[in-house]
Amino acid sequence: xxxxxxxxxxxxxxxxxxxxxxxxxxxxxxxxxxxxxKAKKPPELMFVYSYEKLSINESVPSRFSPECPNSSLLNxxxxxxxxxxxxxxxCASSQGLTTDTQYFGPGTRLTVL
Amino acid sequence: xxxxxQLDSHVSxxxxxPVLLRCNYSSSxxxxxxxxxxxxxxxxxxxxxxxxxxxxxxxxNGFEAEFKKSETSFHLTKPSAHMSDAAEYFCVVSDNPxxxxxxxxxxxxxxxxxx
Numbered sequence: 001x002x003x004x005x006x007x008x009x010x011x012x013x014x015x016x017x018x019x020x021x022x023x024x025x026x027x028x029x030x031x032x033x034x035x036x037x038k039a040k041k042p043p044e045l046m047f048v049y050s051y052e053k054l055s056i057n058e059s060v061p062s063r064f065s066p067e068c069p070n071s072s073l074l075n076x077x078x079x080x081x082x083x084x085x086x087x088x089x090x091c092a093s094s095q096g097l098t099t100d101t102q103y104f105g106p107g108t109r110l111t112v113l
Numbered sequence: 114x115x116x117x118x119q120l121d122s123h124v125s126x127x128x129x130x131p132v133l134l135r136c137n138y139s140s141s142x143x144x145x146x147x148x149x150x151x152x153x154x155x156x157x158x159x160x161x162x163x164x165x166x167x168x169x170x171x172x173x174n175g176f177e178a179e180f181k182k183s184e185t186s187f188h189l190t191k192p193s194a195h196m197s198d199a200a201e202y203f204c205v206v207s208d209n210p211x212x213x214x215x216x217x218x219x220x221x222x223x224x225x226x227x228x
Contacts, residue, residue: 004156042203042218043157090156100145100207102216104157 003027004105006091012111015081021108023074023091031055031097032074034066035090037107043090049074050097081112115140117206119219127227132176132191134222136204139185146187147205147216148178157203163187174198199226 004025013019023032031050035043048056049068063085065077074091088109092102120135138146145164149157161172168180178189187204204219 006156040221042221045216088154092157100216101147101159101162103159104149106156107154109154 004091004093004103006089006105006108008108009106010109010111012113013078013081014113015083017081018077018079020078021076021089021091021110023076023105024072025093025103025105026072027093027095027103028071029093029095029103030071031094032068033092033094033102034074034076035092035104037088037090039087047076048097055097078110081110083112086110086112115142115144115206115208115215115217117204117217117219119202119204119222121222122220123223123225125225125227126194128196129193132189132194132198132224134189134202134204134224136187136189136219137185138187138204138206140206140208142208145207146178146180147207148172148176148187148189149203149205151201151203151221153200160189160202194224194226196226196228199224 007022033048034046037043045058046060047066052068063080067075088107090107091105094102116139118137147162148160150160151157160176161170163170163180171177176191178187180187202222206217
């Protein structure tokens with residue numbers, strides 16, 4: 001089973017709202033990733049967790065706050081977002097940081113009003 | 114530094130005809146190469162992966178790709194297109210510059226399949 005699940009599928013929020021995106025995998029993978037994908041563009045890496053510790057932060061604004069509560073779960077907390085943050089947010093996982101095959105979830109389509 | 118160039122932003126074929134999506138890469142290390150497919154409003158699905166074993170890699174849904182080191186290419190092919198193949202395809206390279214794998218995505222090729 002190579003499934004990564006993400007909830008919610010769609011999210012609409014105002015600029016003053018606080019919301020969270022959730023990602024889950026049960027493949028025993030120890031690396032998990034958040035990507036942002038704008039329309040007609042490839043995904044852009046935001047954060048990488050390895051063994052539940054933040055390994056990479058690609059200079060993402062602090063209004064995005066990742067959290068990895070356990071080895072199967074990855075959250076992305078959102079606060080005071082801007083309309084330009086509207087995008088498809090993809091979660092991925094891999095066996096480890098040096099194991100390069102990443103498996104992606106279906107994404108959360110976020111719209112910021 | 115690694116990079117990926119997908120030579121066509123858009124490819125249109127008729128159903129039942131061959132598909133060729135072109136990808137050139139640059140890497141200072143021994144790279145792994147991938148093709149992912151993304152259907153509209155969906156996540157990315159792994160089609161196939163090359164990791165220095167056989168140079169001809171077979172993937173899902175009848176796709177295959179050939180790694181040509183001399184040409185630094187990793188083109189994706191399928192003998193006969195199906196309507197369900199219409200999607201965005203990403204060529205991805207992964208190498209190991211700092212002890213950890215980093216993915217670099219190509220800009221994508223949109224495949225249109227005409228009936």
